[in-house]
Amino acid sequence: MKHPQFEALLFDIDHLGHEERIALEAHLRECEHCNVLATSWRDLEGNLISAPKMEPAAGFTERFRERLVVYKRRKQERLTLAVILAILISLIIVTGFFGLELLTFIPSVISLLLKSINGLVLLGGLLTILGDFVLVLLEGITQSLPAGLLLAIAAATSGLAVIWMFSIYRFGFNTLRKE
Numbered sequence: 001m002k003h004p005q006f007e008a009l010l011f012d013i014d015h016l017g018h019e020e021r022i023a024l025e026a027h028l029r030e031c032e033h034c035n036v037l038a039t040s041w042r043d044l045e046g047n048l049i050s051a052p053k054m055e056p057a058a059g060f061t062e063r064f065r066e067r068l069v070v071y072k073r074r075k076q077e078r079l080t081l082a083v084i085l086a087i088l089i090s091l092i093i094v095t096g097f098f099g100l101e102l103l104t105f106i107p108s109v110i111s112l113l114l115k116s117i118n119g120l121v122l123l124g125g126l127l128t129i130l131g132d133f134v135l136v137l138l139e140g141i142t143q144s145l146p147a148g149l150l151l152a153i154a155a156a157t158s159g160l161a162v163i164w165m166f167s168i169y170r171f172g173f174n175t176l177r178k179e
């Protein structure tokens with residue numbers, strides 16, 4: 001877990017599970033940032049509880065907590081959308097590129113083979129670049145996204161990749177059959 005998760009735990013310290021509490025305590029021992037946050041949050045909560053005249057301010061605590069949750073959810077949604085868009089755009093660009101590449105095939109077996117090899121090398125290179133790009137993006141968001149959402153993104157991406165590979169395969173197969 002990284003800072004954001006521990007920060008979220010800090011604001012929900014009364015409802016933590018055993019393992020979460022242990023993880024949080026271990027993190028607080030070594031992280032100054034979260035420690036400061038924990039201390040100031042405890043102080044603030046302590047002040048609110050110990051000051052009877054400030055009773056209505058309990059609503060403020062709730063609102064603050066809710067706003068933090070909403071803020072984090074919106075951030076996650078934006079990041080997820082950005083990743084999905086990036087993947088989609090990459091797929092469209094790559095598909096368009098290889099569609100044209102396949103159209104330029106000369107009806108000769110040797111040149112077809114040569115081009116296939118070139119295409120595969122090029123495809124490999126592009127996939128590596130695309131893979132790295134997606135990895136960097138994913139690395140940035142895996143820390144703040146729930147596992148279910150990540151699984152959904154992974155499933156959607158795999159589905160698109162399969163459809164894309166199939167369309168390239170079918171197109172290449174048709175080109176071969178016509179000759």
Ligand SMILES: [Zn+2]
Nearest residue numbers: 003031033034
């Ligand atoms: Zn921390």
